[in-house]
Amino acid sequence: MSSFSLSVFTRRLGPRRWTCTTCKSQPRQFLKPTSPLAAPRRFATATGRNGSSQQQRRPRRALVFASTSAAVGGVTALAFIDDIKGAYEAAGRSGRVVSGLAICINDYRTTLNQRALIENADEKEALLKACHKRCAERTLKVLEKNGGIFIKLGQHLSAMNYLLPSEWTTTFIPLQDKCPVSSYESIEAMYRKDTGEDLMVYFSEFSHEPIGAASLAQVHLATIRATGQQVAVKVQHPELQAWAPLDLALTRYTFSTLKRFFPEYDLEWLSSEMEVSLPKELDFQEEAVNAKSMRDHFAKIPHLPLIIPEVVWARRRIIYAHEVAGITDKDFPLFASAITGRDYSVISKQGSILQTRTGDEEAAMSTSLQEGLIVDLVQLLSRVPRIILLILKTNDLTRSLDENLQTRQGPIRTFMILARYCTRTVFYEQLDKIRERGGSFFWPANAVRVVSAWASLMRVEIKLEVFELWLSIKRMLGLMDNVAALH
Secondary structure, X not given: OOHHHHHHHHHHHOOOOOOOHHHXXXXXXXXXXXXXXXXXXXXXXXXXXXXXXXXXXXXXXXHHHHHHHHHHHHHHXXXXXXXXXXXXXXXXXXXXXXXXXXXXXXXXXXXXXXHHOOOOXXXXXXXXXXXXXXXXXXXXXXXXXXXXXXXXXHHHHHOOOOOOOHHHHHHOHHHHOOOOOOOHHHHHHHHHHXXXXXXXXXXXXXXXXXXXXXXXXXXXXXXEOOOOOEEEEXXXXXXXXXXXXXXXXXXXXXXXXXHHHOXXXXXXXXXXXXXHHHHHHOOHHHHHHHHHHHHHHHOOOOOOOOOOOOEEEEOXXXXXXXXXXXXXXXXXXXXXXXXHOOOHHHHHHHOOOOOOOOHHHHHHXXXXXXXXXXXXXXXXXXXXXXXXXXXXXXXXXXXXXXXHHOOOOOOHHHHHHHHHHHHHHHHHHHHHHHHHOOOXXXXXXXXXXXXXXXXXXXXXXXXXXXXXXXXXHHHHHHHHHHHHHHO
């Protein structure tokens, strides 16, 4: 598929280029004050008889609008992409998104009309939850089929349990560890195209199977021929570069269409953010610059137990760095359990480690250790750097203290501490940049920058304090409910 044809197609599909320059000049919004789909009662937008009759006509409008869009998308793809195979693939990707969107919009409209005729609150809730689940499962199939950026989007949505109904977030959890794997042959061809050399000219060994795969890239172990040094090579999925403009345009189209039919649920900020951040994620040369910046920063704090791999070489779609630990994808569940102190099968289903482990989970882990898991764990720990062992030891100590002292914060306490340290680190980094400009902090220009950095620090600190207060209130209400239950 030619890049010229694809760029023409995406310009026809969306009103803006996928590298969104207009968004960069506007304030970037990460969260909206309203939570889309989070408050079921707000789905019902019809009031009175006139509103209800108007809503009955809207499902047909939704289907007509979406069907027309699907036809236009398919025809445009065939007209502006000269590669026949690429044209069919583009039409297929577009068709899946548009048809799935139309079906979900119609399903929600039909459900809302049915809810308006039901008086029982429990029945209304059950009806809407069932609609959430159906639409989430349809969307999951589309995301898995299209892959690439859509997997990344699904992973993001699965973590938005503060914004989306649980039926959506739990349905998308499988996307966290269900990522595509590109073939060795495709990686070899991409390396030759990007560097002009064969893969094995530079490497004496290159693992055919990746040790880990994510939505945008995968990692292979390799040995540099000249030095014999073993490195971890991160390679982008080859097809991403071709499909990224189209996929971003489809994402923007999806959220703008949702806003058209459900104006109170505006998720366009998410597609706008992806248009800015995703091109940066797909540029591994920028990742190399960021890695060097982090290494230089934390080199000033040598006592911190933090290892940042040194990048050896980077191109736009290929980057390799010194290997840090011999942890493979098969070892990951065990390693995750060692870090969290939880049963991996339990936390992978829950999608969160914020809940305290139960007695049954603790007993199951103890039984597994007695049945031979302890041997695997010892072998795993023998392959990780000593500094990682210190982190694991600290985690075990903190977790043990929390459980034995029965702290009220539970597992979330460590994350609150981490958030505070991250905020302060950003503040100190801003002070370092101001200091590099020269002059005293009391110079007018520097003073303004210091006050701005301090204000940002205070803003986050206040948010964390409010969040802790909210958790305290939840605990108090929980205790009150327990007392009431006893009576």
